[in-house]
Amino acid sequence: MMSTIDLTLKIWRQKNSDALGDFETYILRDISTDMSFLEMIDVLNEQLTREGKEPVAFDHDCREGICGACGAVVDGVAHGPDLETTLCQLHMRKFKSGDTIVIEPFRSIAFPIKKDLLVDRSALDRIIQAGGFVSVNTGGTVDGNSIPVSTETAELAMDAASCIGCGACVASCPNGAAMLFTGAKIAQLSLLPQGHPERKERARSMVTQMDKEGFGYCSNEKECELACPKGISIRNIARMNREFLKSFLLGE
Amino acid sequence: MELNSRIPSGPLAEKWDSHRFQSKLVNPANRRKFRVIVVGTGLAGASAAATLAELGYKVDAFCLHDSPRRAHSIAAQGGINAAKNYQNDGDSVFRLFYDTIKGGDFRAREANVYRLAQVSTEIIDQCVAQGVPFAREYGGTLANRSFGGAQVSRTFYARGQTGQQLLLGAYSALSRQINSGGVTMYNRREMMDVVVVDGKARGVVVRNMISGAIESYSADAVLLCTGGYGNAYFLSTNAMASNVTAAWRACRRGAAFANPSFVQIHPTCIPVHGDYQSKLTLMSESLRNDGRVWVPKNKDDTRPPAQIPEEDRDYYLESKYPSFGNLVPRDVASRNAKEQCDQGKGVGSTGLAVYLDFGDAIKRDGEDVILRKYGNLFQMYEKITDSDPMVEPMMIYPAVHYTMGGLWVDYNLMTTIPGLFALGECNFSDHGANRLGASALMQGLADGYFVISTSIGHYFGSERINPVTNADAAFKEVENEVNERMQKLLQNSSGGPSGKVTVDDVHKELGRLLWDNCGMARNRQDLELALEELPKIKDKFWNSVYVPGAADDINQSIEKAGRVADFIEFGEFMIRDALAREESCGCHLREESQTEENEALRDDDKYSHVSVWEYKGDDQPPEMHKEHLVFENVTPSQRSYK
Known part of the structure; x- marks a missing residue:
């Protein structure tokens, strides 16, 4: 049988980037425990709409845990209490009736709040634009099987490539670092032979861009790894640091 | 309405080659003089934007997300087909072509599907070169699996996240072009309309989803890569923001819509x-x-x-x-x-x-x-x-x-509006009445990486395109219409919500109507009933939907409302199309047309055609045209999987 719970929500409301924000309290009743967290917010938003109030703005899209659009800090934890889970895949059976849930946006100096829980994460795009690619034009590529990759390497590269770019690593880092995000892309492309020709340049440009955007540095708190919905390992940060250092030590 | 599919002459296997040879080219030095708008940055859009910028065209790309990496292509799990025959199990370009035509129940164009099978192998090479971490065998070669209905192993995959990895590959190519200035990226912009000047698509009007501003952008050609319309049913596997607005608005401007009832369940x-x-x-x-x-x-x-x-x-x-x-x-x-x-x-x-x-x-x-x-x-x-x-x-x-139906396009992927192209799920072209598993990624990337560059070159090389700017009257006119529509969506908002309905209420009602009557099994009676009920839903929407907030602000309610209004209008096309096709084929089961064993029964004599619908105004039913399908290389057979 489906069970239902009653909740108190404290949600960050902020009109726009310039306005001051604050928590507002809402009461929700009869929330099915089979609901996802975002469906619970849908219910709240329908309720607010029917009361003539403005619904809570939040980014979301695929609701399958893969697009990386959703994300909020729930009771102090990015994407909430469930390990390796995006907010859309968090289900209400993880909560108890009578719980008070505090929901606020991902906070970072590099992620300006646009409205309520909706933030601007385009800084992450600019890090990729700085070098998170292999410079190959369409057409004229060699047969796929002429670039052998061991299963082990392919698996490690895939582990790193699973990053969904949600920004939870930044939001959970006490320094607001984007090193898990950046490290994952650098690691993927330095593991695979296709990425080798540009690895020095890539490490330097991506790290430089990361600094420019105002992200902080890693001090081995490991909060990012814990918050990452895809379980991306901080070994990728070590790999990035090695790539970055090597790009200077080994010369041109 | 004239429908010229522009299928090249000659033997099937040589059509694509000879077409590329016969297509006009644009001198590399002249390409920078042409600007192309790409709407949507999923597999088709991101790959097209990157490829055209690599060639030297100026590209303006638009997406409604906060980042171009979020399109719903990212959620495709299983894999991507390619006729590599790496497994030595008897695969070939012809077999992939044949399986796709047969899987689509002989309702797709031979020439398009053959081209798709031909370029499938290049897609894999391209993605590998970008660093897409495909699954590997122990010897380091690419791994394959057999997938949904195929008797050969031709599906390439990256765990259960193939769509994600292919999209991130295309996104990385796009990012490289953004970095080099070839692509200007506009995030959080939703296309509201296409602007047609002197009979040619010359730009788009978009809504800035942060400021609410209505903005115009002009170009020499417009590519719609805006995905499918499965969310018409409210519940679907599509992402929440997936919608028909771009395609539907283009349809209202003169782009014909093909097979709108072909929806894959x-x-x-x-x-x-x-x-x-x-x-x-x-x-x-x-x-x-x-x-x-x-x-x-x-x-x-x-x-x-x-x-x-x-x-x-x-x-x-x-x-x-x-x-x-x-x-x-x-x-x-x-x-x-x-x-x-x-x-x-x-x-x-x-x-x-x-x-x-x-x-x-x-x-x-x-x-x-x-x-x-x-x-x-x-x-x-x-x-x-x-x-x-x-x-x-x-x-x-x-x-x-998935929606096999989409904007009608010719062999060049051009709609019935010159200069307006449709790529990926947004067009109708390759899957007939049913798409095979692991073929959506293939088609999106085929269109974006390998087909559109030839089409764009030919279009610019053969058409005279006069200079136009977004300050021209045509743009202002469309901007005004869009602004009026936004105000109309808010018309019930004064006086508060009491006695009114929410956007989701109406959307769910539309979804139930379509699912019950235009879903997995269809019949005349139900479809006619749906056609009667639809205007009531439309009236309910416009008379009593309450949309909170303002138009000049971040307002996710007004975004939703605009999309649902368009789904309702488009729903009529879906129902009429299902009603007109009195045969069963692929996804479309007409209960009146079944074999004795209750299998779908096609009627090739009457329905071996693409149903192409032309918008004729809000007060008139759309007009149906037919593109007859010619099969020269395969013989349509009754599908049997026994």
Whole structure:
């Protein structure tokens, strides 16, 4: 049988980037425990709409845990209490009736709040634009099987490539670092032979861009790894640091 | 309306080559003088934008997300087909072509599908070169699996996240072009209309979703890469923001819409479990490679699955279709699941589900092997349902997934508006009446990486395109219309919400109407009823929908309202199309047209055509035109998977 719970929500409301924000309290009743967290917010938003109030703005899209659009800090934890889970895949059976849930946006100096829980994460795009690619034009590529990759390497590269770019690593880092995000892309492309020709340049440009955007540095708190919905390992940060250092030590 | 499919002459295998040779080219130094607008940055859009910028064209790309990496292509799980024949199991370009034509129930164009099969191999090479981490064999070569209905192993994959990895590959190519200035990227912009000047598509009007401002952009050609319209049904596997607005607005401006009723209902989705549900989640059909589908033999058998012994289980796909078994195409699998549930043999709390059982596969291959193949899918299933597929069988039910219908395009992917192209799921071209698994990624990337560059070159090389700017009257006129529409969406907002309905209320009503009457099985009576009911939903929307907030602000309610208004208008096209096609083909089962064994019965004499619908105004029904399909290389046969 489906069970239902009653909740108190404290949600960050902020009109726009310039306005001051604050928590507002809402009461929700009869929330099915089979609901996802975002469906619970849908219910709240329908309720607010029917009361003539403005619904809570939040980014979301695929609701399958893969697009990386959703994300909020729930009771102090990015994407909430469930390990390796995006907010859309968090289900209400993880909560108890009578719980008070505090929901606020991902906070970072590099992620300006646009409205309520909706933030601007385009800084992450600019890090990729700085070098998170292999410079190959369409057409004229060699047969796929002429670039052998061991299963082990392919698996490690895939582990790193699973990053969904949600920004939870930044939001959970006490320094607001984007090193898990950046490290994952650098690691993927330095593991695979296709990425080798540009690895020095890539490490330097991506790290430089990361600094420019105002992200902080890693001090081995490991909060990012814990918050990452895809379980991306901080070994990728070590790999990035090695790539970055090597790009200077080994010369041109 | 003139429909010229511009299929090149000559033998099938030489058409694409000779077409490329006969197409006009643009001198590399002149390309920078042409500007192309790309709407949408999924597989088709991101690959097209990157490729055209690499060639030297100026590209303006638009997406409605906060980042171009979020399009719903990212959620495709299973894989991408290519006729590489790496497994030496008898695959070839012709076989992929044949399977795709047959899978589409002989309702697609031979020439387009053959080209798709030809470029499929280049797509894999391209993606590997970008650093897409495809699965590998121990020797380091690319791994393949067989997928939904194919008897050869031609599907390339990256765990259960193939769409994600291919999209991130295209996104990385796009990012490189943004970095070098070839592409100007506009995030959080939703296309509201296309601007046609002197009969040619010359730009778009978009809404800035942060400021609410209505903005105009002009160009020499416009590419719509805006995906499918499955969300017309409210519940579907599509992402929440997936919508028909761009395609529908283009249709209202003169781009004909082909086969709007061709909607793929995917057989393996997590069943519906509550009214609050916002979307349905697909479980990759690669699961059918190892999972066995069954229901209890007896109606109303409520025992838990583990307590139902072998002799009381009906593995209905295996018994009915011995040669394909659990791997029959999607439409066949979906229809059979519905049939079992209609007979009262469905399982789960709603009775609208069948089992997908991994018990035998786990016994045969071991837990490790099964977990390595499907671990992330099982994890996802468990998160949503709180049940572990390693311990008890999954429950699945069909859900709206992919739309084969789309804007009508010629061989160049150009719509009936010159200069307006449609790529990927947004067009109708390659999948006929049913798409095979792992073919959507292939088509999106084929269009974006390999087809559109030839078409754009030819269009610019052969058409005279006069200078136009976004300050021209045509743009101002469309901007005004868009502003008026935004105000109209807010017309019921004064006086508060009491006595009014929300956008979701109306959307759910539309969804139920379409699902019940224009879903997995259709008949004249239901469709005619739906046609009568639809205007009532439209009236309800415009007379009583309450949209909170303002137009000049971040307002997710007004975004939704605009999309639902367009789904309602477009719904009429879907219903009329289903009504006009009095045969069964692929996804489209007309109950009046079945064999004695209740299999879909095609009528090639009357319906071997693409139904192409022309918008004639809000007060008039659309006009249907036909593009007759000619089969010179395959003989349409009644599909049989027995």
